[in-house]
Amino acid sequence: MSVPDWLPLRDELREEQPYGAPQIDVPVQLNTNENPYGPSEAAAADIAESVRAAALGLNRYPEREALALRERLAAYLGHGLDASRVWAANGSNEIMQQLLQAFGGPGRTALSFAPTYSMYPEYARNTHTRWVAGQRRDDFGIDVDAAIALIEAEQPDVVLLTSPNNPTGTALDPAHTRAVVESAPGMVVVDEAYAEFRRAGTPTALELLEEFPRLVVTRTMSKAFALAGGRLGYLAAHPAVVDAVRIVRLPYHLSSVTQATALGALRHTDELLAQVDALRAERDRTAQRLRELGFRVADSDANFVLFGTFEDRHAMWQALVDRGVLIRETGPLGWLRVSIGTPDEMDRFFSALQEVTRG
Numbered sequence: 471m472s473v474p475d476w477l478p479l480r481d482e483l484r485e486e487q488p489y490g491a492p493q494i495d496v497p498v499q500l501n502t503n504e505n506p507y508g509p510s511e512a513a514a515a516d517i518a519e520s521v522r523a524a525a526l527g528l529n530r531y532p533e534r535e536a537l538a539l540r541e542r543l544a545a546y547l548g549h550g551l552d553a554s555r556v557w558a559a560n561g562s563n564e565i566m567q568q569l570l571q572a573f574g575g576p577g578r579t580a581l582s583f584a585p586t587y588s589m590y591p592e593y594a595r596n597t598h599t600r601w602v603a604g605q606r607r608d609d610f611g612i613d614v615d616a617a618i619a620l621i622e623a624e625q626p627d628v629v630l631l632t633s634p635n636n637p638t639g640t641a642l643d644p645a646h647t648r649a650v651v652e653s654a655p656g657m658v659v660v661d662e663a664y665a666e667f668r669r670a671g672t673p674t675a676l677e678l679l680e681e682f683p684r685l686v687v688t689r690t691m692s693k694a695f696a697l698a699g700g701r702l703g704y705l706a707a708h709p710a711v712v713d714a715v716r717i718v719r720l721p722y723h724l725s726s727v728t729q730a731t732a733l734g735a736l737r738h739t740d741e742l743l744a745q746v747d748a749l750r751a752e753r754d755r756t757a758q759r760l761r762e763l764g765f766r767v768a769d770s771d772a773n774f775v776l777f778g779t780f781e782d783r784h785a786m787w788q789a790l791v792d793r794g795v796l797i798r799e800t801g802p803l804g805w806l807r808v809s810i811g812t813p814d815e816m817d818r819f820f821s822a823l824q825e826v827t828r829g
């Protein structure tokens with residue numbers, strides 16, 4: 471894509487490309503960490519009924535504060551949270567943008583630790599926030615002393631931690647999260663998009679909220695909840711943080727249809743989350759099988775596995791696409807990421823992989 475000269479686009483956007491994994495129509499799609507199990511007919515019918523009821527009121531603007539939905543999300547999270555401490559938006563992507571609109575901006579700095587979610591620098595760019603990326607260790611954990619030194623040097627207004635991290639799958643050591651939160655002068659956002667997939671015994675940063683009013687934990691219904699198409703992300707934080715975000719949100723940002731869809735899905739929480747255990751088991755099995763084939767595999771607490779390394783990872787990615795299997799070319803050079811699908815999809819992934827590596 472090239473921008474025509476006559477178009478007065480902001481200079482720093484001229485060479486940019488729209489974000490997005492290639493959407494290629496192949497039989498096995500393991501590239502965007504979606505839940506491979508969609509809602510049942512019964513759940514879909516119930517969601518549709520919620521949407522039908524909402525449709526009768528579509529001449530009116532939506533409930534601007536989405537209070538019923540926030541209450542329901544707070545109940546799902548537990549930890550003594552209520553609607554005043556939860557905020558919802560169109561995906562956690564919008565949540566993150568709102569956070570940078572409120573707490574980043576011109577003259578301000580956001581900091582994270584790479585390799586991590588490739589959207590963060592784009593939110594920073596779009597909100598005119600200076601972007602600083604520290605480096606994770608070779609095992610993709612955070613070197614806590616280096617992290618604290620970097621925070622002291624840069625004095626970031628926002629620190630973004632991702633746990634479990636994308637694209638590596640790494641959950642943060644809770645002592646490291648605490649150390650970062652204690653040393654950060656501004657906001658700390660822990661992106662827990664994959665929290666439901668974490669291995670037993672891995673705590674959530676929700677436990678630290680009471681203690682640290684400048685901490686924000688973000689979640690999404692896109693992954694474990696199997697609602698990527700519904701676009702619903704949310705955060706939990708101090709009520710003052712929620713009020714700050716309400717200042718920058720667009721009026722009526724969350725449509726009546728979206729609210730009805732999410733509320734409908736939340737009525738089926740047990741069903742929608744029922745496959746999480748199976749996906750975690752499949753993830754561990756996938757990591758194990760990849761190791762047995764001689765690959766390097768990053769430990770994962772998410773619904774994907776980062777593996778490698780390949781001299782020419784693009785060639786490997788393409789060879790898999792040619793065999794009907796779409797994975798993601800992302801992360802550190804030489805690595806590829808595969809989302810966890812159904813056992814049948816994983817078998818097809820492994821068949822294609824072995825066919826290619828056998829040559």
Ligand SMILES: *Cc1c(COP(=O)(O)O)cnc(C)c1O
Nearest residue numbers: 561562563587636663690692703
């Ligand atoms: C998938 C993902 C999200 C979720 O984005 P939504 O906008 O809620 O779909 C957020 N953070 C990370 C790190 C992710 O990988």
